[in-house]
Amino acid sequence: MTTHTSQGQTLGKIIVDLVMPPGPLEVASAYVPLSRVKTLDDILIIRPFVFATLQVKPSTAQIEELKRLDRIAQDTRKRFQFTV
Incomplete structure (x- = not known):
């Protein structure tokens, strides 16, 4: 399953490869697969990876x-007087 395919899903357990392909890293490349499960015990990382993969900063x-x-969220709260 690709990172993009898994977006929005909650999975029971995952096996993930955090070795990224050449080219610019994106925040979603590491965040999305790691955030599909509820606990760290449900993740198996299959091989060593460069720690900087987890430190990717968002683009401008x-x-x-x-x-x-x-x-937009602030405007919506003001217009509809949500209390959050």
Whole structure:
């Protein structure tokens, strides 16, 4: 199963390869597969990987998108007077 296929799913147990292909790393490359299970005991990493894979910073475009989504959420709370 690919990272993109697994998005949005909760899985019982996973076996994951964190050795990334050449090219720029994306936050989702490591986050998505690792976040599909509820506990660390449900993850098996099949081979050693570069620790920097887990330290990928979001791109400028991703940061801007998160800011945009935050503005929408704030506006929605104001317009509909949600109390969160």
